Amino acid sequence: MKIYEFKNEDAYRFAREQRAEAKVSGDELQFTYCPYCNGGKGGKDKKTFSINLETGQYKCLRASCGVQGNFITLSKDFDFSLGNEADRYFSSKTQFRTFKKKEIQTKDHAVELMAARGISEGVVRKYKLTIADNYGKDIIAFPFFDEKGNLKFIKYRNMNFQKGIHKNKEWCEERCMPILFGMEQCNDKFDRLIITEGQIDSLSLAEAGIENAVSVPTGAMGFTWVPHVWEWFSKFKELIVFGDYEKGEISLLEELKKRFPGTVKSVRKEDYKEEKDANDILRKYGREALRSAIENALAVPVQRVKELADVQAVDIYSMPKIKTGMNQIDRLLGGMYYGQVILLTGKRGDGKSTFMGQIAVAALEQGKNIFAYSGELQDYFFKRWLDMQAAGSRNIIQNERDEETHYLLTNSTIEKINDWYRGRAFIYDNNIVEDDELEDLLKTIEKAVMQYGINLVCIDNLMTALDVSMKEDLYRAQSKFVNKLCKLAKKQGIVVILVAHPRKNSFGSDENDSVSGTADITNRVDVVMTYKRGKDIPEDERELLISKNRLTGRLTKAGIRLYYDKVSKRIADNQKDFDMAYGWEKSGDGFLEYNEKSPFEEVEDE
Template sequence: MKYQLNQSDIYAFASRIGIAVKPRGNEIKFQRCPYCNSSKQDQWTFSVNGVTGAFCCPRASCGAQGHFVELARDFDFPLESIAPRQYKELPRVRLLTSTPAEEYLFRRGIRKEVTRAYGITTNPKDQNQLIFPFYRSAKDADGQVYEKMEFVKYRLIDYDKSRHKAKEWCESGCKPILFGMDHCDPAKSRTLVITEGQIDSLSLASAGIPNAVSVPNGARGFTWVEHCKDFVAQFDTIVVFGDCERGSITLVSEMREMFPNVKIRTPRLKDYLGEKDANDILQSFGEKALRTAVEKAECYQPATIREMADVEPVNLDDVPHFQTLFPKLDHALGGFYEGQLITLTGKRGTGKSTIASMFAVAALWQKWNVLFYSGEMADYEVKRWIDFQIAGEKAIQERVYTASTGYYLAPEQEQQLADWYRHRLFLVDNVAMEEQEHTDLTAELETAVRTYGVRFVIMDNLMTAIDAGENVYLEQSRFARKLKALARKLHIVILLVAHPKKSRASELDSDEISGSGDVANLSDTVIALDRVKQKNDDDTEYLQTLLAVQKNRATGVLVQGNDRIPLRHSRKSKRVYQMGDHGITPFPFDLSKTKAEQTVLPF
């Protein structure tokens, strides 16, 4: 009876081997390749076609491909009408060690008696070809136990990449199992030590470490798991003695995933003594160093988890921050702290961009380099806005037109301002960004921060900063997460301007931010601007801008309801002042003052 492909079999197979899947058209994408285990960069590239059954791994170092029936057979997954895969029967013999094998491994620090015990030999026709036989206990028809060879691996002693295609390879059609299983005895020790290479496990055995095995086909091959689960289950602890590469140890995360109920331990990085693997340690520092590495192996600690007790206490006053020039806001927040994502929201016409540029002026005054992104204003408009805010009313001159009054700065004052913030104030060039086909805005921000020493980034605004596509909420969430990660990673402050949803509420809160709720959830601080009707003494009405703090992770102090901060906007200078019982709070600097009076003006 011929097997009929059923997509439910593909999903059942993925579930059995513990790999996440997701459909994409006719393809069923696997988070990682079952053969090579993929890498983080190659996740979701392995796929099985749900119509034809064809599977493929596009990684050049793997390239596994075929039909789903072959995939199921390779991992002993039962399919209706399909017989289990038949593996090659190897000779029922115990290989005798050859002299070249003994001598080569002895030069690698491995005792000759260990080489003989494991039956390591060489090809009689090619003494350069080392042979590693893989045995496991089996019973014959009479119930007699014997050591059955199930897998064979080859390695070239004097490998030369200019002359040879491969350094190692496996006998085709054999059942993959762990090397050294026949030398393990869980009755003597409940700890199994697993290495990446056969010479590494032989090194451990040579150092007198019991139950040392190695995987058959490298750190990314796990076809052996289905055939060795019962064997591994005999042990309480696994010491994963993988290769030390770029500060991490191979095999560890995969072993935790494959065997979640077994305690996983690893040698400490410092016990690798600067070497790559167990054999390198043996050759450089001897057997005692290997025994120490295994004895002092620690429970595997994920890189993303740490002991709370190890967290250094931090005084908020010691975290770099700057004041906002709004005293009541600074009293509530303490200022803007590095590592924060701050969201500023408010309805159209409440002055979000104006307040944002005010924060930029405050940062510049306190010697923080600033990067400004504006998706709505032209570059000259952003410059004029900030220039006027720095200069102040008295320095700005008026020009009367037919129907209106215009404002401008004298050329020498504009030059004075440009000289002051040169090399400290930067702007994202929208024209240049649009000319690039594939631009990652957050990557551009990171480059600018690192290149120019930027510490405060203003993103005005969220909707113009993302390529919304079909799923605008998803893109907003992703962008906010990237900004949050960037703020923490680079120790900077990021201010994100976001529009609110359409609402008739008398006061905006963090839930009113338009789009994905992740924007407010990820923000450390949410500042909201409202425009409310107020009455003068003569009962005439006017609109008053109020500033509220709807979220504040730093100090927990909120500014809401009747406590909201009233603001006054200067049409002439674009400045926004805080109002209080004693009138407006003045700025600490003013360009119009004489040089003798400019004690705090940083020009």
């Protein structure tokens, strides 16, 4: 496995972080000035340096410079991050420069330049700032000493930078070990560390009398310093991030949340007082504003964790739900609550799909919107089955043909049922299914939920849903699908009924263990129901077992007895409900409409 693979975006990012002028020329990113030689004396030579956007190789055409190499070398020379793993791997192989120990003399002009930024002479001398005479009189040198007082890194800043006139605002010595600025000046209590993006910002905190203020060497995007200071860095109990506040975000914060092992806090956005950084706050509002900002810093919340006291107390029985329309089931479950995934299992041919259809019709009667996925039935067959359940036996015509009984609906009945469905009942079009990603079905469901206000999703069944794409082993694909389905149900606040077949040759007494696939499936869902046609019960009767009920905990001690009407396909726990009139045949005032049946308007059952 490659530790690092070059991407052309890395070249663009390098140019941005170096604040370099660059443009694409063919397959190369051409820089106005070479970051190594800066165009030679006086910056006369331009456009001599480029990075190949396909390979990451770089070179400078100036004979006296002539640098060339790959992007990994470039990242080392300029402390440019290639990503966490690559940074850790390559940093251990870098040969850094060593500096002779000598006393750095703070020059008076450095004191003058920093005074303009609100930094006193005492702080300037404590941090050993000086002037880099070889670069110019207004160039401040920031020496980075480790906790033992060893000079490891040197950074320069043009305090009178003018865009278009000067090439660089900041730069650093080549092959220096990146560490944090201000480490030497920190105490050894290791209680709290404050980290800023810029050196002047950490000096501003020191000016306010705040200890243990450090800053990163190469801006918000460079984290190659972490491996070199890890042992020291990780000793602190608490880290306060005081990065630059721009576009509603605090720089450094997201990455340091991942990197720091202790408690991470950040300065509150209101304590920036609409300023960008610590130095701006110091100059406009003074030292006390910085001290208050540090003391008011708040711990960054752990993702997906919240105070238990902030959780709203609710009466679960008053939560939004969909009734199944079967009183015994609704009393036991309390209804099907929004956010639940209900696993419906049972042997092939026992009528799981019919039972699910009955619940869908009940949901429509309650004014809910439904979405159905049927991987085994053609859409017209699924609809016809639902039509029969919506119609009821008194609206169904029996026709004897070829010594068999056929059950029919009139065209006028179908039209009225269609009007009842319109804008509220939807089905996945499996006529155009291709071998796309597994998530496509889930994405389609989520879009339908958002666009059409779906309340109930019926998926028949788990195996055919997985057949959209099988790029993994069966059990892993099942677990992954059900996990995403549960997240979708909770996120969108819907009820999902998922049909799954039982295992072959399942002889266990635990209904949950009999579901085909891994135990992970039944562990993830909220309710597990088994629909049965028992051997010892009459042909027109069924049995429902509830073996898992996460919300109320109520389970069936014995199966709930249900009844099945062969003509209408209706299922009920009371045979009187076979004659129930649904909304499609009621007038606006709730009365049944007179419907004359005509054998000349029949649609035959195939």
